[in-house]
Amino acid sequence: MFDLDAKTEVVEADILVIGGGTGGPMAAIKAKEKNPKLKVLLLEKANVKRSGAISMGMDGLNNAVIPGYATPEQYVKEITVANDGIVHQKAVMAYATGSYPMIQYLDRLGVKFEKDGSGEYNVRKVHHMGTYVLPMPEGHNVKKALYRKLRQLQVMISNRYMATRLLKAVDGRISGAIAVNTRTGEFLVIRAKAVVLACGAAGRLGLPASGYLFGTYENPANCGDGYAMAYHAGADLANLECYQINPLIKDYNGPACAYVTGPFGGYTANNKGNRFIECDYWSGQMMLEFFRELQGGNGPVFLKIDHLAEETISTIETILHTNERPSRGRFHEQRGTNYRSSMIEMHISEIGFCSGHSASGVWVDENARTSVPGLYAVGDMASVPHNYMLGAFVNGGIAGGDAAEYCAALDLPGYEHGDVDAEIKRVLAPTRREDGFTAYEMEYKTRRFVNDYLQPPKVTAKYLIGQRRFAEIREDLGNLFVQDPHDLMRALEMQSILDCADMAAAASLYRTESRWGLYHMRTDHPYTDDENWFCHTMLFKNEKGQMSHRKRSVDDYIVPIDAAEMGAYHHLRTASPQAAE
Amino acid sequence: MPIAHNATAVPVTVDDAKCIAEKGCRVCIDVCPLDVLAIKESTGKAFMKYNECWYCMPCEVDCPTGAVKVEIPYLLR
Numbered sequence: 001m002f003d004l005d006a007k008t009e010v011v012e013a014d015i016l017v018i019g020g021g022t023g024g025p026m027a028a029i030k031a032k033e034k035n036p037k038l039k040v041l042l043l044e045k046a047n048v049k050r051s052g053a054i055s056m057g058m059d060g061l062n063n064a065v066i067p068g069y070a071t072p073e074q075y076v077k078e079i080t081v082a083n084d085g086i087v088h089q090k091a092v093m094a095y096a097t098g099s100y101p102m103i104q105y106l107d108r109l110g111v112k113f114e115k116d117g118s119g120e121y122n123v124r125k126v127h128h129m130g131t132y133v134l135p136m137p138e139g140h141n142v143k144k145a146l147y148r149k150l151r152q153l154q155v156m157i158s159n160r161y162m163a164t165r166l167l168k169a170v171d172g173r174i175s176g177a178i179a180v181n182t183r184t185g186e187f188l189v190i191r192a193k194a195v196v197l198a199c200g201a202a203g204r205l206g207l208p209a210s211g212y213l214f215g216t217y218e219n220p221a222n223c224g225d226g227y228a229m230a231y232h233a234g235a236d237l238a239n240l241e242c243y244q245i246n247p248l249i250k251d252y253n254g255p256a257c258a259y260v261t262g263p264f265g266g267y268t269a270n271n272k273g274n275r276f277i278e279c280d281y282w283s284g285q286m287m288l289e290f291f292r293e294l295q296g297g298n299g300p301v302f303l304k305i306d307h308l309a310e311e312t313i314s315t316i317e318t319i320l321h322t323n324e325r326p327s328r329g330r331f332h333e334q335r336g337t338n339y340r341s342s343m344i345e346m347h348i349s350e351i352g353f354c355s356g357h358s359a360s361g362v363w364v365d366e367n368a369r370t371s372v373p374g375l376y377a378v379g380d381m382a383s384v385p386h387n388y389m390l391g392a393f394v395n396g397g398i399a400g401g402d403a404a405e406y407c408a409a410l411d412l413p414g415y416e417h418g419d420v421d422a423e424i425k426r427v428l429a430p431t432r433r434e435d436g437f438t439a440y441e442m443e444y445k446t447r448r449f450v451n452d453y454l455q456p457p458k459v460t461a462k463y464l465i466g467q468r469r470f471a472e473i474r475e476d477l478g479n480l481f482v483q484d485p486h487d488l489m490r491a492l493e494m495q496s497i498l499d500c501a502d503m504a505a506a507a508s509l510y511r512t513e514s515r516w517g518l519y520h521m522r523t524d525h526p527y528t529d530d531e532n533w534f535c536h537t538m539l540f541k542n543e544k545g546q547m548s549h550r551k552r553s554v555d556d557y558i559v560p561i562d563a564a565e566m567g568a569y570h571h572l573r574t575a576s577p578q579a580a581e
Numbered sequence: 582m583p584i585a586h587n588a589t590a591v592p593v594t595v596d597d598a599k600c601i602a603e604k605g606c607r608v609c610i611d612v613c614p615l616d617v618l619a620i621k622e623s624t625g626k627a628f629m630k631y632n633e634c635w636y637c638m639p640c641e642v643d644c645p646t647g648a649v650k651v652e653i654p655y656l657l658r
């Protein structure tokens with residue numbers, strides 16, 4: 001037991017942005033640009049200077065829609081096809097049309113993109129159909145550029161505050177959030193007219209094969225808090241069964257990365273050094289072929305670049321070892337992997353939720369609005385599929401602008417004091433015990449069961465057992481015990497992870513078909529059933545507090561797609577094995 | 582359920598001779614996205630307090646004196 005006198009401070013803002021990684025800062029910036037008079041508060045669990053997925057920078061834009069290379073219509077088509085047709089095209093279109101202006105905006109902020117001799121963007125082809133990848137060999141200053149702008153616009157920043165629950169007014173609109181300081185345990189109640197959730201993916205759901213809880217693909221601060229908060233606030237969450245599963249460097253769990261190496265001639269190969277997929281773009285279908293290769297005796301799967309010229313390899317090495325995940329060189333060195341003489345062993349990652357890479361997120365429309373009035377979601381945790389970094393920026397910007405308008409005619413909504421008291425009690429419970437189970441143990445066990453029972457292929461009988469195990473862990477929460485405020489953060493994160501595990505299981509059981517390749521491959525329902533399941537699935541907390549589901553039909557397409565094109569991503573396997581070049 | 586403390590090797594080390602925490606520097610502690618670095622009371626220098634590291638490297642890159650070294654955590658090395 002440790003003593004936390006639960007000091008609570010109440011602050012007021014027009015717009016509260018939760019999560020200062022990628023989409024969050026852009027939401028704050030665009031809200032301020034729209035109306036400089038607004039009080040905008042950016043709340044971050046870590047430190048905005050170095051938080052989130054782009055903490056160290058980025059290797060490139062995975063989905064740039066740049067005139068001369070791709071049109072917004074082509075992009076909407078590509079993503080619709082890559083996501084088996086289940087997309088809200090208007091939201092994808094809002095991204096696609098905002099893409100080029102955002103690149104130009106970032107360029108003006110000082111973010112560096114690759115250009116050719118005449119100053120034009122150097123876009124490369126990685127997707128199946130169109131050309132969308134814009135390298136950022138000097139992409140390590142993104143956070144610095146954002147931070148400068150935040151300061152210039154006088155966005156208020158609160159670092160080391162973890163939001164734990166959203167607040168609502170009696171009329172159901174959003175009215176703020178509760179946060180706890182991760183170093184002192186002090187509470188902050190933030191009253192606001194609009195809230196933008198930008199808490200990233202649920203990247204700490206499955207357990208990495210290494211057993212190291214923080215050895216994840218995603219920044220481990222992104223543990224699903226955003227998903228959990230949205231759920232408890234009664235928002236709809238869309239297509240959660242469309243998991244994020246990535247092809248990664250084995251054990252290191254970072255991208256290998258075929259997007260960077262592909263344009264230089266690198267590719268994903270089997271143990272014979274042969275190509276087995278035509279396109280390295282990450283989709284559920286691509287992951288299924290990857291899985292089959294592993295299962296079929298041709299594994300492990302590798303990234304192959306050892307056939308390239310020395311000059312090309314050192315260029316690749318410079319990009320991959322200095323930007324996004326700069327510790328990668330050290331990993332390879334320790335294992336004696338030299339790109340010139342050996343292929344890089346890859347593996348299938350554990351599961352997570354992420355719309356940035358897949359399509360599992362809090363439901364948002366083309367204005368980044370969730371189903372709760374005044375609540376927005378952007379970036380990896382919002383339901384716009386395959387949105388990546390540029391999507392987080394664009395949708396962040398959309399949310400910021402829309403929230404600024406929404407606030408204009410609104411008085412600060414009230415909140416229920418009882419909700420705050422109940423939340424403080426929940427948060428502090430593990431600090432009031434003499435001993436018990438640690439957050440580490442409870443997180444480990446939850447995530448191990450996620451691997452054991454939820455990792456696709458999805459088997460109904462396993463899912464049902466998984467749900468029982470999660471329910472038992474939930475009962476054990478009564479024994480969760482922490483020793484300091486840092487531990488308290490981990491204990492709260494563990495509860496978000498458990499919420500996400502429950503949501504993953506329930507969402508997967510609801511959709512009784514197979515879709516999105518490996519992401520939702522159900523052995524008991526092996527076929528795609530368009531008649532019954534060509535729809536979004538919505539998961540939400542009903543009035544009785546139970547996890548519920550409903551279907552939402554896919555809005556009429558604004559970019560029509562003919563049947564022949566729709567299957568494009570279903571034929572990724574190479575017709576016959578191709579020898580190494 | 583009484584608690585045991587199991588020891589683990591930490592992936593991030595600080596060279597005490599180079600660390601200037603006594604001059605008020607807190608850069609590595611500030612930037613770490615997982616908040617796993619702190620000041621050791623006995624030495625007054627920065628150290629890795631919790632073995633919960635994403636091997637992402639802001640601590641090493643931003644340290645003004647080059648005192649921090651990030652290794653890959655042993656379990657996944």
Ligand SMILES: Cc1cc2nc3c(=O)[nH]c(=O)nc-3n(C[C@H](O)[C@H](O)[C@H](O)COP(=O)(O)OP(=O)(O)OC[C@H]3O[C@@H](n4cnc5c(N)ncnc54)[C@H](O)[C@@H]3O)c2cc1C
Nearest residue numbers: 019021022023045051052053062163200356379380388389
């Ligand atoms: C290793 C890696 C490589 C990638 N490579 C590329 C690439 O090359 N090109 C590309 O286009 N995309 C890439 N992506 C994807 C891209 O980085 C993400 O889609 C994008 O950055 C997501 O932005 P976000 O704002 O949703 O999340 P983030 O930028 O991760 O921000 C989320 C923030 O929320 C904070 N937070 C979480 N919970 C709370 C809470 N409870 N309270 C307060 N704050 C909280 C976190 O600390 C974090 O700072 C990559 C992603 C990863 C992980």
Ligand code: SF4
Nearest residue numbers: 600601606608609644
């Ligand atoms: S950044 Fe470097 S000098 Fe500063 S406290 Fe950390 S280790 Fe010491």
Ligand code: SF4
Nearest residue numbers: 613634635637638640
């Ligand atoms: S490598 Fe990253 S997570 Fe590890 S201590 Fe440094 S900043 Fe923190």
